[in-house]
Amino acid sequence: MSLKEKCSNPMTILVVFLIVTIVALLTTFIIIRSGDQEITVVVQPLVAATTVTYDTVPVDQKNISNIQKVCRSPECAILSYQLLNFRDESVNPCDDFYKHSCGKFIEHSTQESQFSRKDLILNRLIKEFVMKTKKSSSKSEQVMIDFNSVCGRYQDPENYEKMEHLAYKDLLKDIYQMGGWPMMNDGLWKSIDLSKLIYQIGRLDEKKEYINLGLFTFDFSSTRKFYIDINEHNVTSDFGSFEKLCKVAGLKCDKKDYEERIKEILEFQGKLQKLDSLLNSTSNRTITNFLILTYFQYTTYQLRSFVNDACERQLLKFFPRASYRIFARNHFNKENLQAVSNLVNDFKKGYIEMFEESTWIHEETKKKAIEKVEKMEKMIGYPEEMEKPGALDATFETINFTKNSSAHEILSEISRHGIQQFMDFVSSDTIPDLSRLELKTNAYYSPKENMLVVLLPFIDDPFMDYSFPKYAQIATAGALISHEIGHGFDSKSIKYNWKGEKEKWMEKEDLKEYKKRVECLILQYDKYEDPDLGRVMNGTKNRYELLADDLGAEVAWRAFKKSEAESDEKIFGFEDYPLDKLFFHLKALKMCSGRSQPYWITSNHPTHSFRVNGVLSNMKQFAEAFNCPVGSPMNPETKCEIF
Structure with a gap:
């Protein structure tokens, strides 16, 4: 509302009138009370270089430091709002982390998901x-x-x-x-x-x-x-x-x-x-x-x-x-482009580290996998040529x-x-x-070019903003981008080398073990009982996405642990909340949606609830962060691991 509109508002005029009336009455009352008393006014000369001191209130420097480290951007405010309002704290995170993080999403959105x-x-x-x-x-x-x-x-x-x-x-x-x-x-x-x-x-x-x-x-x-x-x-x-x-x-x-x-x-x-x-x-x-x-x-x-x-x-x-x-x-805020480009570089390092630490793939397979990551191209937003007017x-x-x-x-x-x-x-x-x-709102991996493509809407509000603390960037849009890099090693793209050419670059023994581990993910999804659809899922149809989800989550966690999150800005409302827990809340946030619809049965993508619960139940880091007992839904005794 403009100043002119405010001044012409009848309620504003009434309030001003009442204030003036009260001030006038108080002034009259003071004059009447002082009418019988002699009023003496003492005038003292102004002394040069007079020093005036005031009492000060002690300030907790630690609290000031904490306040200064809270992200205050509008985008961070929205992120805080979603974290606080989408969750349902009545649900035990070790029973159903998706509902714990997203149980009240439907109360705050008319759309099926944040993507739609x-x-x-x-x-x-x-x-x-x-x-x-x-x-x-x-x-x-x-x-x-x-x-x-x-x-x-x-x-x-x-x-x-x-x-x-x-x-x-x-x-x-x-x-x-x-x-x-x-x-x-x-x-x-x-x-x-x-x-x-x-x-x-x-x-x-x-x-x-x-x-x-x-x-x-x-x-x-x-x-x-x-x-x-x-x-x-x-x-x-x-x-x-x-x-x-x-x-x-x-x-x-x-x-x-x-x-x-x-x-x-x-x-x-x-x-x-x-x-x-x-x-x-x-x-x-x-x-x-x-x-x-x-x-x-x-x-x-x-x-x-x-x-x-x-x-x-x-x-x-x-x-x-x-x-x-x-x-x-x-x-679009172009400052997001560099932030995302940096994330991709971090994730590529994470994939290389994951392959180097793998205990079951042979050295020649490791060498080829690392080469594919190192030479993977990226297009963040648009080709450089498009910058020209x-x-x-x-x-x-x-x-x-x-x-x-x-x-x-x-x-x-x-x-x-x-x-x-x-x-x-x-x-x-x-x-x-x-x-x-x-x-x-999309990002994807092209196996024939060995290229990661990240489109602008995917790295825009509410999924990503350069003002987010680094750990929040990693856990939100970053985790989804890490998923897309993971597609370079799914059951379809594994058939292509770093040049985008078909090649059987995995050792036969490694390929056999790889298929066995992918089968673990397939069976896990087959047995998953969706809260809305029941047990009707087809893990074979979804195997590419299941594997990319698993790899993406693993590498995103690695990037998070190297991000020096403790010294980064906090998110309002979570200043004292453990960052390991917050990472998983942030990761789940972008999967929040309404009820699972029947089309998910034939979709190439798993349901959103599984993309949270299924993926995180395979991560021992999640169970440790939330202290989930062994055998609980989010910490099963048997877990699926790929590399």
Whole structure:
């Protein structure tokens, strides 16, 4: 509230009036009481260099020191709030540490988890930016503004039919440029130029990981290599969208004939694994129908998403790099980048130390494992090349649409531009890989590049801040980053060497023991009884995450013990709390979520409760910190250890 608003508040005026009245009454009372007494005023000369001394109150210097060592940043205040309010102290930490740390999370959040809450905030930040910015000198920003304008009009019920008609009209125009579609029975299709048609229907998938060319795909997987795979696109019968196209073309399409053509296409699709012989034995008409149908169905799916998905979500989906740039420029504290880079270096040292101290792997295996860690690359936030002014905008110079373009024109242009970016990257050794930059709360490890990627939202509030004490940085976002490094040694990535090439670098005897230890984690998860879902987990499906969790926790603890935590700033409310215990509370904090949902049964990730209880029950350091008796849920007699 402004000063003007405060002064005009009726309650403020009343309070001021009462204070003035009371002061006046007291003054009058004093004058009346002193009226009968002679008042003598004594004036003394001012003496130069007079020294005035005051009594002082002894100060406890130790307490001042403690106060000065409490982290006072807003981010630390939020961290303190979460630690104090998410926990349920009625639950014994040795029985269920997840509930002990997160039992009251649901009382303080409307979102399923802190990750989903962060993603929602990201959506809103991008929406706010494009809504308030009408014109921008940045090419990437202007593209997003124009897209949002068209999306908004498309989702307006009053404009929908007109906008859809324009989109289908442009789609029909593209199909005619492909030579026509036999299924439409309009007499325009004559023959097929297979190479040209495959080029014309090429499109970038939603995840921007491969180019779909109808019969096959180019899979890039974020490397300069690409793989050709047989297309597994599932053709479906969608007569409704086909009928709309016919209507725009001024045709009356027969449903029975449409279904006959679909049947032919499905038979063709089922034989795609034998592509060479299939092309020679199949009519050009059926091949054309198949290729254009896959293109048509994907395009109409995108048009439906244009209506059903919130515009801000589509902005993040279609313009991940531009959205990333907006977040980095307007909402991210770059001081976090160096803090996280330092953490990664600490964790790499921890992994090397863990391998050196392992009692069961042979020296040659240790050497290869350490080499993989030492040469693991990292991308924290974004490539260095993106720091240059205009670096991202330069990649948008070739994308062309305006706020007057149709939805189909825009989606086609986005796909064309994306394919061009991919091909430029694959054919060059100097163009940076921007495909990793997505505005998501995520970090990941790429085995084919032996690279750790940490995205900006993952190292932002509430997961990380440079103002956090070092031990808090390690236990929160740090522990999750340590987990991602651990993926370099999970059951899938263990097959790749430090160059990202497939190699059996573990000694046979070591590999056998390794698999035995991974099996311990699998069985442990199979037997886990989730408080919401019961005992329905599949450890085999989750084995990669289980192992990364286990390794990540071990190495994060090592980094914590080397961080000189005792001399670091305290977190408010935990000034006298043992730091070993606080480390585990901080680690559990980022896994706090609502009730486990049924989708966790088929998810590749373990439930959040297991990622706390299961992982920490394998750590003797946890049992020692909380003095958990042997045989208690959080200190089982049998523990799983990897390296």
